[in-house]
Amino acid sequence: MPKVLVSDKLSETAVQIFRDNGIEVDFEPALGKDKDALLAKIGEYDGLAIRSATKVTDKLLAAATNLKVIGRAGIGVDNVDLKAASQKGVIVMNTPFGNMITTAEHAIAMMFAVARQIPEASASTHAGKWEKSKFMGVELTNKTLGLVGAGNIGSIVASRALGLKMKVLAYDPFLSEDRAKEMGVTKVELDELLGKADFITLHVPKTEQTANMITAEAIAKMKPGVRIINCARGGLVDEDALAEALKSGHVAGAAFDVFAVEPATESPLFNLPNVVVTPHLGAATTEAQENVALQVAEQISDYLNNGAVTNAINMPSITAEEAPILGPFVKLASHLGAFVGQMTTDPIESINITYDGKVAEMNTKALGSAAIAGVMSAQNPDVNMVSAPVIAADRGIQVSSTTQEKSGVFDSYIKLTVKTADRERSIAGTVFSDGKPRFIQIKGINIDAEVGSHMLYTTNKDVPGIIGTLGQTMGENGVNIANFTLGRSNVGEDAIALLYLDEAPNETALAKLKATGLFQSISPLKFDI
Numbered sequence: 001m002p003k004v005l006v007s008d009k010l011s012e013t014a015v016q017i018f019r020d021n022g023i024e025v026d027f028e029p030a031l032g033k034d035k036d037a038l039l040a041k042i043g044e045y046d047g048l049a050i051r052s053a054t055k056v057t058d059k060l061l062a063a064a065t066n067l068k069v070i071g072r073a074g075i076g077v078d079n080v081d082l083k084a085a086s087q088k089g090v091i092v093m094n095t096p097f098g099n100m101i102t103t104a105e106h107a108i109a110m111m112f113a114v115a116r117q118i119p120e121a122s123a124s125t126h127a128g129k130w131e132k133s134k135f136m137g138v139e140l141t142n143k144t145l146g147l148v149g150a151g152n153i154g155s156i157v158a159s160r161a162l163g164l165k166m167k168v169l170a171y172d173p174f175l176s177e178d179r180a181k182e183m184g185v186t187k188v189e190l191d192e193l194l195g196k197a198d199f200i201t202l203h204v205p206k207t208e209q210t211a212n213m214i215t216a217e218a219i220a221k222m223k224p225g226v227r228i229i230n231c232a233r234g235g236l237v238d239e240d241a242l243a244e245a246l247k248s249g250h251v252a253g254a255a256f257d258v259f260a261v262e263p264a265t266e267s268p269l270f271n272l273p274n275v276v277v278t279p280h281l282g283a284a285t286t287e288a289q290e291n292v293a294l295q296v297a298e299q300i301s302d303y304l305n306n307g308a309v310t311n312a313i314n315m316p317s318i319t320a321e322e323a324p325i326l327g328p329f330v331k332l333a334s335h336l337g338a339f340v341g342q343m344t345t346d347p348i349e350s351i352n353i354t355y356d357g358k359v360a361e362m363n364t365k366a367l368g369s370a371a372i373a374g375v376m377s378a379q380n381p382d383v384n385m386v387s388a389p390v391i392a393a394d395r396g397i398q399v400s401s402t403t404q405e406k407s408g409v410f411d412s413y414i415k416l417t418v419k420t421a422d423r424e425r426s427i428a429g430t431v432f433s434d435g436k437p438r439f440i441q442i443k444g445i446n447i448d449a450e451v452g453s454h455m456l457y458t459t460n461k462d463v464p465g466i467i468g469t470l471g472q473t474m475g476e477n478g479v480n481i482a483n484f485t486l487g488r489s490n491v492g493e494d495a496i497a498l499l500y501l502d503e504a505p506n507e508t509a510l511a512k513l514k515a516t517g518l519f520q521s522i523s524p525l526k527f528d529i
Helices: 012-020 035-044 058-063 082-088 100-116 118-126 152-163 177-183 190-196 216-220 239-248 286-306 323-343 364-377 387-394 466-476 507-516
Strands: 003-006 024-027 047-050 069-072 091-093 144-148 167-171 199-202 226-230 251-256 275-277 348-357 398-404 412-420 424-431 437-442 445-450 454-461 481-488 494-501 519-526
Touching: 003 012, 003 035, 012 024, 012 286, 035 058, 047 286, 058 082, 069 286, 082 091, 091 286, 100 118, 100 152, 100 199, 100 226, 100 251, 100 275, 100 286, 144 152, 144 190, 152 167, 152 177, 152 387, 167 177, 167 190, 216 239, 239 251, 323 364, 323 412, 323 424, 323 437, 323 519, 348 364, 364 387, 364 398, 364 412, 387 398, 437 494, 445 481, 445 494, 454 466, 466 481, 466 494, 466 507, 507 519
Parallel strands: 003 024, 003 047, 047 069, 069 091, 144 167, 144 199, 199 226, 226 251, 251 275, 348 398
Antiparallel strands: 348 412, 412 424, 424 437, 437 445, 454 494, 454 519, 481 494
């Protein structure tokens, strides 16, 4: 009988789900906070159900000799060492859709609170004052809401705002015009949104692209009297710059549920007038907590009893029989998607995946999910191979696939084509006999490139000096080249280079390459190997 440990607070109903599915369960909700006690016990269990208190470190995983699956009741898995779990072969699941409505509703509640200064007015009245004239608010009706991020939660916020008769502007690199029309919002660039919005609400993950995206310069572009709401992730807004803008009056109010450092015991935003703050309550409703608890219990049970994988962060939905053959092609599909995703900043309109040869007879649904997740992971690191197709559909991205009999020199290959309004990108790859994925074609140009953690992709005209320039520049800046692949369409025409590097190229090296004028584009890339 499989055995599961619940080391954080889950409902009794969720615990009963394990029992009803024939799984032995130990419910010890305080254990997650005692890392030594947890370390001593973890070796007994096949499954671990957690919230945010339990920290799943590489040390804990090393002691988890029987552990097969970790289930997180909620979306965030910052408390799990994903790399260590993957290396140990432990599946990590989350419940990405259980708290969307709750988080969206909290953003709307925070918008009301800051618009009408409700917390301050409540505190004043509790103190026995009657300061009716002091708390002059603003209506939401006919105001313009700037929505930064139009994914699952953002789209719910938009629908609620439209119901309040607000005008909604949306900025999202993945938002298509058709999806924007379906949502009833106007798609704009970020600068236009900043300049026109009366309220700005953030609904994006924290990535290299979004970290501190609301800087002092961005705030300066906002209209006077703007109000800013962040119930997404801490670190999206420069809190010091926002505090200064609040003090000057340029920003009329702010409502924050998340902070750059949590637990937030201090912040530049604390104790400022018309700033509403809550302790990361976005998912803190009875309904949401119950939903994610029930979901994670069902998912862990289904995996331990039937081998079914649902909402996995570190692997697609694959049966035990398929895994040995399909695994390398899943990695290939993910790499192909990650390549295109890192190269594409415009909204994606469509994704087509071609399966040629023997791979066309495999589980193409899992392969497609891996490819889509790879594309979207550049902008949304929370995406997984199960949620990716849902998110793509929500954003109006048309996904299609084609299967065909062997048509070239390879027994199997996968080709990924992504279209935006202005251009089309394509890349193809295969798996060699050593089980390692290879890129075999980019932009219609044939190559043979092994995939590495750090790579550099360049495009240029086929002229002398490219190899020397790349090699010399990398060498002068301490970047070692593990492998070097070139390709061209015809003599003197379009050419590409793909370098497999031992470390990420530094900014100095990239700047020197750009200064040569030899390259049309220079793109550093990262892959999860």
